[in-house]
Amino acid sequence: xxxxxxxxxxxxxxxxxxxxxxxxxxSSGPAGSAGNADSTTMWGLTGGNxxxxxxxxxxxxxxxxxxxxxxxxxANDAYKTKVRTAVGAGQGPTFIYGWGGGVLKSYVDxxxxxxxxxxxxxxxxxxxxxxxxxxxxxxxxGKTYALPNxxxxxxxxxxxxxxxxxxxxxxxxxxxxxxxxxxxxxAAGIAPFSLGGQSKWPDLMWLEYLVERIGGPDAFANIAAxxxxxxxxxxxxxxxxxxxxxxxxxxxxNGFSSIAADSNxxxxxxxxxxxxxxxxxxxxxxxxxxxxxxxxxxxxxxxITFPSVSGGKGDPANVVGNPxxxxxxxxxxxxxxxxxxxxxxxxxxxxDADTQALIDSGAVPVTTGIESKxxxxxxxDFLSYVYGMAKNAPSFTLSWDQALxxxxxxxxxxxxxxxxxxKISPDQFVTTMNATIGK
Amino acid sequence: xxxxxxxxxxxxxKGPSGWLAAPALVFFLLFAILPLLGVLFLSFxxxxxxxEIKLDGLSSWTxxxxxxxxxxxxxxxxxxxxxxxxxxxxxxLLLGVFTSASQKYRAALAVLYFVPLLLSSxxxxxxxxxxxxxxxxxxPGLGLPFLAQDWLGNSDLVLFVVVFVxxxxxxxxxxxxxxxxxxxxxxxxxxxxxxxxxxRMQQFFAITLPQLKYTIITSSTLMVxxxxxxxxxxxxxTGGGPGxxxxxxxxxxxxxxxxxxxxxxxxxxxxxxxxxxxxxxxILQRLGGKNRNASQLEGA
Numbered sequence: 001x002x003x004x005x006x007x008x009x010x011x012x013x014x015x016x017x018x019x020x021x022x023x024x025x026x027s028s029g030p031a032g033s034a035g036n037a038d039s040t041t042m043w044g045l046t047g048g049n050x051x052x053x054x055x056x057x058x059x060x061x062x063x064x065x066x067x068x069x070x071x072x073x074x075a076n077d078a079y080k081t082k083v084r085t086a087v088g089a090g091q092g093p094t095f096i097y098g099w100g101g102g103v104l105k106s107y108v109d110x111x112x113x114x115x116x117x118x119x120x121x122x123x124x125x126x127x128x129x130x131x132x133x134x135x136x137x138x139x140x141x142g143k144t145y146a147l148p149n150x151x152x153x154x155x156x157x158x159x160x161x162x163x164x165x166x167x168x169x170x171x172x173x174x175x176x177x178x179x180x181x182x183x184x185x186x187a188a189g190i191a192p193f194s195l196g197g198q199s200k201w202p203d204l205m206w207l208e209y210l211v212e213r214i215g216g217p218d219a220f221a222n223i224a225a226x227x228x229x230x231x232x233x234x235x236x237x238x239x240x241x242x243x244x245x246x247x248x249x250x251x252x253x254n255g256f257s258s259i260a261a262d263s264n265x266x267x268x269x270x271x272x273x274x275x276x277x278x279x280x281x282x283x284x285x286x287x288x289x290x291x292x293x294x295x296x297x298x299x300x301x302x303x304i305t306f307p308s309v310s311g312g313k314g315d316p317a318n319v320v321g322n323p324x325x326x327x328x329x330x331x332x333x334x335x336x337x338x339x340x341x342x343x344x345x346x347x348x349x350x351x352d353a354d355t356q357a358l359i360d361s362g363a364v365p366v367t368t369g370i371e372s373k374x375x376x377x378x379x380x381d382f383l384s385y386v387y388g389m390a391k392n393a394p395s396f397t398l399s400w401d402q403a404l405x406x407x408x409x410x411x412x413x414x415x416x417x418x419x420x421x422x423k424i425s426p427d428q429f430v431t432t433m434n435a436t437i438g439k
Numbered sequence: 440x441x442x443x444x445x446x447x448x449x450x451x452x453k454g455p456s457g458w459l460a461a462p463a464l465v466f467f468l469l470f471a472i473l474p475l476l477g478v479l480f481l482s483f484x485x486x487x488x489x490x491e492i493k494l495d496g497l498s499s500w501t502x503x504x505x506x507x508x509x510x511x512x513x514x515x516x517x518x519x520x521x522x523x524x525x526x527x528x529x530x531x532l533l534l535g536v537f538t539s540a541s542q543k544y545r546a547a548l549a550v551l552y553f554v555p556l557l558l559s560s561x562x563x564x565x566x567x568x569x570x571x572x573x574x575x576x577x578x579p580g581l582g583l584p585f586l587a588q589d590w591l592g593n594s595d596l597v598l599f600v601v602v603f604v605x606x607x608x609x610x611x612x613x614x615x616x617x618x619x620x621x622x623x624x625x626x627x628x629x630x631x632x633x634x635x636x637x638x639r640m641q642q643f644f645a646i647t648l649p650q651l652k653y654t655i656i657t658s659s660t661l662m663v664x665x666x667x668x669x670x671x672x673x674x675x676x677t678g679g680g681p682g683x684x685x686x687x688x689x690x691x692x693x694x695x696x697x698x699x700x701x702x703x704x705x706x707x708x709x710x711x712x713x714x715x716x717x718x719x720x721x722i723l724q725r726l727g728g729k730n731r732n733a734s735q736l737e738g739a
């Protein structure tokens with residue numbers, strides 16, 4: 001009966017192969033790393049800062065052919081998965097791009113990133129180049145594991161001035177004013193807020209700011225410190241309730257949960273006049289400057305800080321968002337790779353040309369003493385605004401999905417999505433999230 | 440050396456030598472069984488993909504089996520499997536029968552039907568995502584308000600949208616299988632039926648359908664087991680959302696492993712997926728009847 005057993009085996013092969021082919025998804029290993037095995041490698045992100053980084057590396061490679069860096073770019077979401085898999089498999093790049101926070105801590109805990117404290121100590125020029133509030137986000141347990149590499153990215157409330165003028169509205173300064181605007185815009189057939197709900201992380205910006213305004217920075221600091229029951233802070237529940245009230249009032253654009261932020265469809269709603277406002281990161285300015293140059297140039301783009309909430313404890317000048325992106329250096333890199341990497345950090349990053357290129361792209365570098373350069377830019381209004389916002393903020397809270405451990409961050413985004421869809425109540429959210437503390 | 444007729448008859452009776460399967464089995468051991476054992480091992484560990492792999496007993500299994508999201512993922516997978524079978528099977532059977540005739544216009548149509556299969560799942564998903572966008576998509580673009588539904592954002596609708604897009608992509612493949620199957624049916628059967636005065640419908644039900652038995656089993660196996668593997672299309676189209684509405688088991692596995700970085704739980708989900716896939720494939724083969732091994736595996 002050899003024939004029979006082989007047949008069954010063949011059937012099993014087919015079935016299992018179909019199931020197993022899935023396991024291959026997302027773990028296709030590092031590709032495209034040509035060059036010799038010992039060249040210093042760097043993985044960057046596509047998008048607004050891509051040309052700036054490319055230019056910086058090109059200039060470095062031209063001046064330092066013996067310490068050339070090989071640069072590859074990846075899309076944001078794909079990168080986050082890829083880099084972790086690659087680093088875990090010992091195939092990661094020399095320069096690991098990151099956001100700081102709990103994700104950086106997980107790299108530190110598993111000994112994957114190099115301690116740069118000595119380097120910082122012996123190179124005061126490097127240390128003094130950064131805004132201190134930004135620099136501290138690369139510090140874990142008193143040691144520096146990551147250095148800021150681009151621009152400061154606070155979350156801003158953008159609005160379309162033309163549409164506000166059309167219905168005679170003022171930009172909202174308080175939550176009550178914001179809620180009062182909703183029916184006015186709806187009556188005019190315009191969505192009050194755009195939102196890229198399918199990407200989930202844009203939802204988070206609402207929760208971050210509301211908790212910040214209602215409970216102050218301590219509410220989230222307790223959560224990030226893994227204090228038992230920290231999600232039960234009344235500010236969290238009130239923020240979630242306010243979000244659901246805004247959903248009920250029709251505050252978000254029709255179909256928000258099918259709009260992806262990766263494709264910039266959420267920004268498009270703002271500048272095409274289909275939505276009046278959007279709560280998004282400082283980084284979308286670069287996108288709009290490119291995709292809707294006329295809209296930005298003609299001054300139709302307005303921006304304000306997130307409204308205050310009456311009775312709230314948080315300082316209205318407090319900010320949430322991404323202080324910057326960061327470079328960490330792989331602890332598995334060879335000595336020559338590490339040396340080349342540190343040399344680049346010391347004298348190749350944030351050169352005058354780099355800083356100017358960042359500013360020209362519509363971004364605010366995380367370096368000190370750039371006020372005059374910002375003032376000379378055609379985007380000076382927005383750039384100075386963002387710089388001041390970040391520099392003067394009493395507290396700058398890192399985006400929660402990066403601040404928390406990956407497991408908690410994922411659970412939080414999934415449950416927050418359910419809040420926006422009104423599938424769960426604020427109480428259920430709090431209970432579920434309390435159970436993730438320490439994971 | 441000449442082969443005697445006696446031994447060649449024996450070859451026919453026993454089927455081809457089992458050694459013909461050897462190369463495939465070697466690859467299967469290396470690239471399927473070994474990783475499968477690896478996944479089984481990982482399901483008893485705790486690993487975030489970066490640090491040490493620590494043995495952790497059954498904790499990943501208890502996490503996975505008590506998590507309501509897993510139950511929901513199974514339910515969503517079962518629904519998608521059921522609805523895509525119900526939609527795809529009859530359409531591809533009828534299209535396959537229709538295109539199996541030899542007129543030129545049918546050949547041209549067959550080529551047209553085949554086009555969706557040439558596109559990658561990611562391309563199909565991106566195209567549909569753009570078309571179905573409630574603000575910039577087909578509805579507002581053509582000024583047809585009934586098309587401007589929140590197709591991908593409405594928890595009740597989205598599952599059927601996914602089923603539709605899957606069918607759009609895979610019906611051509613199954614049509615092709617059926618087309619091949621129908622062309623294998625001897626024309627003499629139809630000639631005899633015509634002489635006996637059977638009409639088209641009678642011919643379809645008395646000859647075509649029974650003769651397609653093995654094709655139906657093959658196609659259904661691929662459809663049902665294949666729907667356990669829908670991943671890329673759904674990942675790009677909806678990302679599993681809104682909420683958990685389209686979070687299929689494979690997608691749940693991926694998100695658990697590569698977003699939440701819980702490789703132990705993801706491996707447990709992977710094992711569940713393989714077991715379900717095997718069970719379904721074997722059940723469908725059983726449905727083929729006792730003489731299933733006499734099948735020529737048309738179109739497989």
